[in-house]
Amino acid sequence: MQYRKLGRSGISVSLIGLGTMTFGEQNSEKEAHQQLDYAIEQGVNFIDTAELYAIPPRAETYGSTETIIGNWLVRKKQREKIILASKVCGPGGDWLPHIRGGETRLDRHNINKAINASLKRLKTDYLDLYQLHWPDRNTNYFGKLGYVHDPDDRPVPIIETLQLLNDLVKDGKVRHVGLSNETAWGVMRYLQLSDCLQMPRVASIQNPYSLLNRSFEVGLAEIAHREDVGLLAYSPLGFGALSGKYLSPESPAEARLNRWPDYDRYSNPEALAATAAYVALAREHDLDPAQMALAFVNSRPFVTSTLIGATQMAQLRSNIASADLQLSQEVLDGIEAIQRQYPNPSP
Numbered sequence: 001m002q003y004r005k006l007g008r009s010g011i012s013v014s015l016i017g018l019g020t021m022t023f024g025e026q027n028s029e030k031e032a033h034q035q036l037d038y039a040i041e042q043g044v045n046f047i048d049t050a051e052l053y054a055i056p057p058r059a060e061t062y063g064s065t066e067t068i069i070g071n072w073l074v075r076k077k078q079r080e081k082i083i084l085a086s087k088v089c090g091p092g093g094d095w096l097p098h099i100r101g102g103e104t105r106l107d108r109h110n111i112n113k114a115i116n117a118s119l120k121r122l123k124t125d126y127l128d129l130y131q132l133h134w135p136d137r138n139t140n141y142f143g144k145l146g147y148v149h150d151p152d153d154r155p156v157p158i159i160e161t162l163q164l165l166n167d168l169v170k171d172g173k174v175r176h177v178g179l180s181n182e183t184a185w186g187v188m189r190y191l192q193l194s195d196c197l198q199m200p201r202v203a204s205i206q207n208p209y210s211l212l213n214r215s216f217e218v219g220l221a222e223i224a225h226r227e228d229v230g231l232l233a234y235s236p237l238g239f240g241a242l243s244g245k246y247l248s249p250e251s252p253a254e255a256r257l258n259r260w261p262d263y264d265r266y267s268n269p270e271a272l273a274a275t276a277a278y279v280a281l282a283r284e285h286d287l288d289p290a291q292m293a294l295a296f297v298n299s300r301p302f303v304t305s306t307l308i309g310a311t312q313m314a315q316l317r318s319n320i321a322s323a324d325l326q327l328s329q330e331v332l333d334g335i336e337a338i339q340r341q342y343p344n345p346s347p
Contacts, residue, residue, distance in 0.1 A: 001043025007203030024064030230304030
């Protein structure tokens with residue numbers, strides 16, 4: 001396993017990180033613990049979760065992923081060897097009524113309540129990385145395009161949120177802080193304030209990145225290099241689409257996009273055409289399509305860790321093994337040709 005520095009934190013995290021949002025919904029606690037055991041045996045030291053998980057968010061499963069991980073941490077007794085990350089929800093309105101009464105703002109009351117609940121569920125005294133799951137302000141994330149400025153938007157000021165994170169670091173509850181689903185403006189604003197006020201510096205940004213969505217390369221990749229705010233790439237397989245399994249009419253009924261068809265970000269006609277082209281390229285070179293897609297993400301110098309998620313152990317083994325795959329220049333050229341034909345079909 002390769003390891004890369006987490007920003008300027010001094011921490012090294014595994015190139016492959018274990019995403020856990022299926023724990024408590026698609027995976028039982030027993031299955032989740034098997035995944036965690038195997039990942040650690042293979043050198044994975046970075047585990048990413050969130051107060052929101054399991055996904056899709058429901059009152060019945062809210063926080064279950066953190067609870068499952070906490071039970072595993074107690075059993076393994078290896079907390080000091082794990083780089084553990086979680087996230088606090090931003091505002092969600094109608095679709096998050098079961099979290100703090102729907103008042104999921106990035107203010108003092110909500111962040112304090114969220115971190116204390118996460119630590120309790122995870123059965124630990126601290127998090128190595130605490131991330132803001134999405135911005136408090138009205139901006140584009142989760143694939144939204146066509147930014148329209150809302151002059152009536154009244155978000156919690158970034159300086160206020162940063163001060164709260166600073167308090168968590170001082171209290172020893174959090175070692176380092178990160179962003180998620182953030183824009184270039186947002187990242188630079190946090191960095192500006194942290195540098196001026198000598199507050200915790202953003203160590204990472206967790207945004208989507210895959211063969212179907214390379215929008216991170218516009219603006220944010222330069223920030224990642226120049227400011228040492230590396231990408232924790234989520235959805236590197238586009239909800240599993242890049243494995244090619246949804247191209248067949250016999251795709252598994254239990255697969256995520258079949259169980260929840262509303263998660264259609266990677267299912268539009270252009271994305272399906274691009275996926276078919278990438279799968280064909282992989283097979284032309286005797287590569288597993290999912291491993292090729294992950295190996296491409298792994299190879300990007302602005303990526304700190306590629307966050308994989310699997311529901312089956314066979315998927316997990318294959319995904320972790322992608323860390324050892326080096327793509328030939330011919331394959332890379334083929335990927336670029338497909339990108340030109342189908343540029344970012346799933347923003």
